[in-house]
Amino acid sequence: MKKHFLSLTMALFTAAALTACSGSTGKQAEQTSKAGAETSRAEAAAETKTEASKVYKIATDTTFAPFEFENDKGEMVGIDLDILKAIAADQGFEYELVIAGFSAAVTGLEAGEYDGVIAGMSITEEREAKYDFSVPYYNSGVGMAVVADSDITSYADLNGKTVAAKIGTEGCSFAESIAGEYGFTINQFEDSSSMYQDVLAGVSAACFEDYPVLGYEISRGTALKLPLDMERGSSYGFAVLKGQNAELVKMFDTGLTNIKENGTYDEILNTYIAK
Numbered sequence: 001m002k003k004h005f006l007s008l009t010m011a012l013f014t015a016a017a018l019t020a021c022s023g024s025t026g027k028q029a030e031q032t033s034k035a036g037a038e039t040s041r042a043e044a045a046a047e048t049k050t051e052a053s054k055v056y057k058i059a060t061d062t063t064f065a066p067f068e069f070e071n072d073k074g075e076m077v078g079i080d081l082d083i084l085k086a087i088a089a090d091q092g093f094e095y096e097l098v099i100a101g102f103s104a105a106v107t108g109l110e111a112g113e114y115d116g117v118i119a120g121m122s123i124t125e126e127r128e129a130k131y132d133f134s135v136p137y138y139n140s141g142v143g144m145a146v147v148a149d150s151d152i153t154s155y156a157d158l159n160g161k162t163v164a165a166k167i168g169t170e171g172c173s174f175a176e177s178i179a180g181e182y183g184f185t186i187n188q189f190e191d192s193s194s195m196y197q198d199v200l201a202g203v204s205a206a207c208f209e210d211y212p213v214l215g216y217e218i219s220r221g222t223a224l225k226l227p228l229d230m231e232r233g234s235s236y237g238f239a240v241l242k243g244q245n246a247e248l249v250k251m252f253d254t255g256l257t258n259i260k261e262n263g264t265y266d267e268i269l270n271t272y273i274a275k
């Protein structure tokens, strides 16, 4: 409970400090360098190794179930993390995972702190100008969630209200693209759980997040519902900075083909998503 309160307070601070979905703050940088400090010993060890045994630093989100999230035992699990692990084993590369948060992962990738990002990251035209993506590994899109007993059934019902979105995400840019037309304002959060809390607390009337992620959250008992269909279909890809770590993307693509062929990919999906 205390943790939730804290993240809500932090999120409100962030919301106040930001105006655009792609905004970058000092706080983000701080969060990134904190994640960096925690892993600096491993990084130092990695630096003493030769290029052949490079340990790739791969950043992910904090709360994006079923793709990456903390389970009841306090372990980070999820489809993205299992796919990465299986591909690394198949291709024989080493990596160190950094639980950075979505915008911090992307900011860190741009700053050269991370070699890659796996975080349910949508492959979009805009992003393809800055990053090299693997082949798509999961089809997704944006959805709107409201509290389970809400009367909101359309975007028009958001008029004069506030909605929640996560900084730097497709959900946030979708919300921004329709905010003027439907007359709502956007409260921005660093992580999905703070966003859900804001809606559950009745502060935000709705939140915009990836549809399968909202669906999973609801299936786990969070009192939200999805009154509308999925918007903006997009696929998730593993990203590196444009022109860098080309061999890593190549290994990801080859490994993905292999784990699809040998049944591991389906096994991973079945672990998290009930058919």
Ligand code: GLN
Pocket (backbone or CB within 6 Å): 061, 064, 102, 119, 120, 121, 122, 123, 166, 168, 169, 170, 171, 210
């Ligand atoms: N798929 C969304 C995006 O790429 C959200 C990713 C996330 O929040 N981890 O923007």
